[in-house]
Amino acid sequence: MARPPRTPKPPRSTSRQPQGLPDRDTLVNYLRETGEADRAAIARAFGLKGADRRALREMLKELEGEGTVARRGRSGFAQVGALPEVGVVDVSERDADGELLVKLVKGEDAPLVILAPDREAEAGQAPGLGDRLLVRFVRLESGEYEARLIKRLGQSAHRILGVIRKGRREVRVEPVDRRVKDSLLLSAEDGEKLRDGDLVLAAVGAQEKRYGPHRGKVLEVVGREDEPRAASLIAIHSHGIPTGFSEAAEAEAEQAEQPTLSGREDLRDVPLITIDPADARDHDDAVYAEPDTDEGNPGGWIVWVAIADVAAYVRSGSALDREARNKGNSVYFPDRVEPMLPERLSNGLCSLREGENRATMAVRMVFGADGRKRSHRFVRGLMRSAAKLSYEQAQAAIDGKPDDKTGPILETILKPLWAAYETMKKGRDARSPVAIESTERKIVIDKEGKVVSITPRTSLEAHRLIEEMMIQANVCAAETLESKRTPLVYRVHDEPSPEKLMNLVDFLSTLNIAWTKGEAPRTERFNRLLDQVRDTPHFDIVNEVVLRTQMQAHYSSDNIGHYGLNLARYAHYTSPIRRYADLIVHRALIRALKLGDDGLTDQDVAMIKDTAERITAAERRAMAAERDATDRYVASFLSDKVGATFQGKITGVTRFGLFVRLADTGADGLVPVSSLGGEFFIHDDRAHALVGERSGARWPLGMNVEVKLTEATPITGGLLFEMLSEPAPPDRTAPRPRLGLRARNDRRPGGGAGRSLDRGPKRGQTEKKQSKKKGSRRR
Known part of the structure; x- marks a missing residue:
C-alpha cells in the first residue's frame, strides 16, 4: 500500500x-x-x-x-481538501457499512475519511463516535485515503452524552460520565426544543468566561433518562457500540437459504443436544458423548461438539462480514443484546434449534480413561438437535429430578455426557488451570424495564461440563490449524508480570503466608495457595489479589499459549454467532481441511494481525459498556433504598477511599476517605489497607463491614456509602507509620482535632503526603 x-x-x-x-x-x-x-x-x-x-x-x-x-x-x-501526513481528527459519524469516519479538527473543508487502526498500535478500547485521535493519512491504491490510528487523544473530549436540566434562567447538559465534572450551557433557542430529562449528545463549544461553563450545542436526542432501558442506551452511546445493520447486510441475511447435505456429512442420527441459559435466544453449540468401543481404548469416551456453521452464511468480503468485523462481538446488556449478526442468522439459520436441520462444523474427540485427548477430527455436516435444555434442567435431571423433557433422554444422552465429563476432569486436574473463584450476578428486569431483583448466578456442574467440552474443542481447532500451517487468531494469556508477582509476595508476607521470591508462577502453585487459605478468613482477600495478579487475555496472530488454562495452544472456535474470532477460525479450518470454497481468503490472511487487534479492542469496548450498564441498573435498583444499611466487603483500597461490594446484590460503591473520621489515613499499597497515622487502625482489603447507602445516582451508576463498622485494630507486627507534620501540629496547644480534621484532608494534600511516605518505605 x-x-x-x-x-x-x-x-x-x-x-x-x-x-x-x-x-x-x-x-x-x-x-x-x-x-x-x-x-x-x-x-x-x-x-x-x-x-x-x-x-x-x-x-x-x-x-x-x-x-x-x-x-x-x-x-x-x-x-482545499488537502490532508496532511499526520493530523488530529474527530470521529464524526458512521457510514452505511458501519465504518467510522473521521474529519480533521483544523479543516472544515477536509473530506471524511474511513478510520482503520494502526497496525503497530496496542489494542485497547476501540475508538467511538466523538473521540479525538491522532492519525496518519495513507493514500490507497484506489486513490482514496484512509486514516490509521496512531494515538487516542481523549474519549469524548469534545462531545459528551448528558441529561438536559432546565432551570429558571438557563438550560444545561449534565454529563452521564462520572469522570466528567463540568456541565454545558445551552442557548435559549436550543433549550426551547428540549425537555427536562432528555438524553442528548452534545458538542463542547467555547468558554465565554475564564472560569465559567463551556457553551454546548445539542447534536442528537437519544432518549429519556427516565426510560426503563436508559442504562444500556447510555452505555451504547458512551462507548461507541455499533448498532443495527446496513440495508446491504440485512439483504444478505434475508437471502440465506436452508442448508442441504451437499458437501456435508449427515450427522442427523447423532443425538446432539444444546444446553444453554434458560433465557438464551441463540444456540451455537451442541454436545453428545458415548463410550468408545475401540478395544485399544478401554474406559475411553467419544465426545462430539457441534458448532453452528456461520462461515457458510457470512462470506469474506461481504457486507455481513464487514459489519461483523467492525462489531467484533455481540454485546450483552441486562435488558437487550446488540448482536454481531442480524436476527435472521443469529436467532434463525445459525441457531441450532431443536428438531431443525442446521449446518454445522463439528469435532469428534476421543479421550482415554485418563482424561487425555487421544485424537480428533473435524466434520462439516448437517445436524438436527435432539433437545434444547437449560443448565438448570440438565442439572436437575442428573440430581434425580428429571422432567417431561429430560426424563426420556436421561439414560441415553445425559448420563453418558456426565460420565464422559468425569473422565475429562482427570485430564483437566492434571493440567491444573488457575482455579480462581468468582461470583456473577443476574439482573432480572420486568417487561417495563424495571429492575426487580439482583441475585447471584448459581454455578452448576452443568456449566463446568459445557465449559470443559468447549475448551477441548477450542484446543482441537488450534492444534489442527498449527499442524496444517494455516494462519489463525489465537486466544492468548500471558503469565503474571514480575511486578505483579512481587506485589503478591509483599501482600502475602503481611498475612504470614510464604511464597519464595523468584519462584516460577506455575498455575498449580497458585492453586496450592488458594487451597491453603480456603477454610480461613483470608480466602476472599487472597482470591481477589490472585485474580488481580493475572494478566488480561486477548487475541493475537502470534501464539504465546494460554497461561490461565495452562494450554500451549488455544483458539476460540465455539461461538461464531457472537464472536468474530471464532468465525475466522472456522474459515481457517475450511481452508486447511479443504472443506469448501468459503474458507479463509488470502486477504483474510494478510489482515490476520490487524483483525486480532480490532477484535481485542472490540471485546474490551464491549466489556466496558456492559459493566457501565450494569452499574447503572444496580444504582437504579438501590435508588429507593438510600439510608438503608447493608453488609459488604472491602474490595478496593485507594488513597481517596474504600470500595465496598454489597453481599446481597454485588453492588460496588465508594466510602470516601474524608468520611472515615478525624484521622489522617495512609494508603499502605503493600498490605492493601488504609492505616490511621496516629492510631494504626486499619481498613484492609477483604474486611467484612456494614455500610449505609447515602447516595445512588442511576444516570451515572454511582453509589456512595457511609462506614458504620469500626476499623480493624493495629497490626502490631507491621512497621508503625511515622507521625506526619499534620499529626504533630495536632499535639500543640490549641491544635486538637479541629473542623478540618473532622472533614478529612484535602485530596491534593492527602496524595502529596501519602506518596512521600510510600516512597520513604520503599527506599
Whole structure:
C-alpha cells in the first residue's frame, strides 16, 4: 500500500524559492507541496516584507473566498481538501457499512475519511463516535485515503452524552460520565426544543468566561433518562457500540437459504443436544458423548461438539462480514443484546434449534480413561438437535429430578455426557488451570424495564461440563490449524508480570503466608495457595489479589499459549454467532481441511494481525459498556433504598477511599476517605489497607463491614456509602507509620482535632503526603 510522500518543510533559504510576491498559481502550488503553512511561514519562504506581506494577506483572502484555499486553525492555510501526513481528527459519524469516519479538527473543508487502526498500535478500547485521535493519512491504491490510528487523544473530549436540566434562567447538559465534572450551557433557542430529562449528545463549544461553563450545542436526542432501558442506551452511546445493520447486510441475511447435505456429512442420527441459559435466544453449540468401543481404548469416551456453521452464511468480503468485523462481538446488556449478526442468522439459520436441520462444523474427540485427548477430527455436516435444555434442567435431571423433557433422554444422552465429563476432569486436574473463584450476578428486569431483583448466578456442574467440552474443542481447532500451517487468531494469556508477582509476595508476607521470591508462577502453585487459605478468613482477600495478579487475555496472530488454562495452544472456535474470532477460525479450518470454497481468503490472511487487534479492542469496548450498564441498573435498583444499611466487603483500597461490594446484590460503591473520621489515613499499597497515622487502625482489603447507602445516582451508576463498622485494630507486627507534620501540629496547644480534621484532608494534600511516605518505605 503506497504511502504519500513526506510533507517537505518550508524552505529556509531564498535560493530555493523565487523572491517577491508569488502569483496565485505559485502560491497554490506551494501550499500543495507543504501541506499546510501560516502567513508568517509563507512570507519567510518568499522573502516578503512590508507591503508585500499585506498583499499576501489579500491574496490569501481572495483564494479563500473562491474556495481554492481553506483555513487550518486560526492562521494556517492549505489547499482545499488537502490532508496532511499526520493530523488530529474527530470521529464524526458512521457510514452505511458501519465504518467510522473521521474529519480533521483544523479543516472544515477536509473530506471524511474511513478510520482503520494502526497496525503497530496496542489494542485497547476501540475508538467511538466523538473521540479525538491522532492519525496518519495513507493514500490507497484506489486513490482514496484512509486514516490509521496512531494515538487516542481523549474519549469524548469534545462531545459528551448528558441529561438536559432546565432551570429558571438557563438550560444545561449534565454529563452521564462520572469522570466528567463540568456541565454545558445551552442557548435559549436550543433549550426551547428540549425537555427536562432528555438524553442528548452534545458538542463542547467555547468558554465565554475564564472560569465559567463551556457553551454546548445539542447534536442528537437519544432518549429519556427516565426510560426503563436508559442504562444500556447510555452505555451504547458512551462507548461507541455499533448498532443495527446496513440495508446491504440485512439483504444478505434475508437471502440465506436452508442448508442441504451437499458437501456435508449427515450427522442427523447423532443425538446432539444444546444446553444453554434458560433465557438464551441463540444456540451455537451442541454436545453428545458415548463410550468408545475401540478395544485399544478401554474406559475411553467419544465426545462430539457441534458448532453452528456461520462461515457458510457470512462470506469474506461481504457486507455481513464487514459489519461483523467492525462489531467484533455481540454485546450483552441486562435488558437487550446488540448482536454481531442480524436476527435472521443469529436467532434463525445459525441457531441450532431443536428438531431443525442446521449446518454445522463439528469435532469428534476421543479421550482415554485418563482424561487425555487421544485424537480428533473435524466434520462439516448437517445436524438436527435432539433437545434444547437449560443448565438448570440438565442439572436437575442428573440430581434425580428429571422432567417431561429430560426424563426420556436421561439414560441415553445425559448420563453418558456426565460420565464422559468425569473422565475429562482427570485430564483437566492434571493440567491444573488457575482455579480462581468468582461470583456473577443476574439482573432480572420486568417487561417495563424495571429492575426487580439482583441475585447471584448459581454455578452448576452443568456449566463446568459445557465449559470443559468447549475448551477441548477450542484446543482441537488450534492444534489442527498449527499442524496444517494455516494462519489463525489465537486466544492468548500471558503469565503474571514480575511486578505483579512481587506485589503478591509483599501482600502475602503481611498475612504470614510464604511464597519464595523468584519462584516460577506455575498455575498449580497458585492453586496450592488458594487451597491453603480456603477454610480461613483470608480466602476472599487472597482470591481477589490472585485474580488481580493475572494478566488480561486477548487475541493475537502470534501464539504465546494460554497461561490461565495452562494450554500451549488455544483458539476460540465455539461461538461464531457472537464472536468474530471464532468465525475466522472456522474459515481457517475450511481452508486447511479443504472443506469448501468459503474458507479463509488470502486477504483474510494478510489482515490476520490487524483483525486480532480490532477484535481485542472490540471485546474490551464491549466489556466496558456492559459493566457501565450494569452499574447503572444496580444504582437504579438501590435508588429507593438510600439510608438503608447493608453488609459488604472491602474490595478496593485507594488513597481517596474504600470500595465496598454489597453481599446481597454485588453492588460496588465508594466510602470516601474524608468520611472515615478525624484521622489522617495512609494508603499502605503493600498490605492493601488504609492505616490511621496516629492510631494504626486499619481498613484492609477483604474486611467484612456494614455500610449505609447515602447516595445512588442511576444516570451515572454511582453509589456512595457511609462506614458504620469500626476499623480493624493495629497490626502490631507491621512497621508503625511515622507521625506526619499534620499529626504533630495536632499535639500543640490549641491544635486538637479541629473542623478540618473532622472533614478529612484535602485530596491534593492527602496524595502529596501519602506518596512521600510510600516512597520513604520503599527506599
